[in-house]
């Protein structure tokens with residue numbers, strides 16, 4: 001059924017055209033995601049993870065193939081603010097309070113003040129920033145900034161949340177905590193998630209499926225199912241099946257590195 005599919009990528013290619021040479025960043029990439037699915041993209045540097053995310057988010061147009069999100073083009077979804085993006089750097093507006101940063105996409109979408117503030121407060125609670133509504137971004141730690149960025153990305157209740165190494169710059173303990181927050185947010189909201197990560201452990205902890213990519217040109221090497229029980233917790237890492245999946249994933253990843 002079409003409306004149960006989140007993203008559908010068919011035979012996607014993406015070529016960056018340069019003055020001297022072209023780079024084929026993606027070739028023959030096909031992937032179908034179900035609504036509410038959590039998919040991680042992992043692979044060596046340059047295998048096209050960010051490029052794939054950017055195509056899904058309509059920041060780049062495919063050179064070939066097709067991409068649909070809930071049966072529509074990424075352009076239509078982006079213009080309707082049905083796609084949320086979070087990058088490694090939170091990129092909050094320093095002159096707006098945390099609340100006003102989170103409410104910004106709704107403001108740009110023309111939502112009335114009362115509604116957008118109510119939504120922003122709800123999200124502040126969801127991401128664990130209660131008490132920081134009036135704070136300035138510079139008063140937040142790195143982890144708190146990422147929480148605010150996630151809340152902002154969720155403010156328009158997107159169909160798809162795209163995360164490009166959102167926790168890459170955080171220390172391990174903060175990263176563990178935010179992983180658990182993300183798992184909970186995913187459970188509560190039912191949003192479909194695509195996460196780019198360099199950590200197989202993070203991918204196994206959070207995902208329903210792990211897409212292992214390989215470079216030159218960027219393509220899908222293998223898709224691993226991750227059937228670990230939900231809800232996930234840090235205790236999930238103590239399961240023998242967790243370690244099995246990490247080992248399996250690492251083996252697949254190493255094959256990709258053979259092409260680097």
Ligand SMILES: Nc1ncnc2c1ncn2[C@@H]1O[C@H](COP(=O)(O)OP(=O)(O)OP(=O)(O)O)[C@@H](O)[C@H]1O
Pocket residue numbers: 016017018023024025043044045046047048049050051052218
């Ligand atoms: N704007 C650009 N112009 C030309 N080539 C680019 C551009 N952006 C990325 N590339 C090239 O496309 C390929 C895929 O890059 P991409 O950033 O998608 O990989 P990645 O897997 O996300 O890498 P990383 O893990 O280092 O972030 C690489 O060879 C990269 O050099």
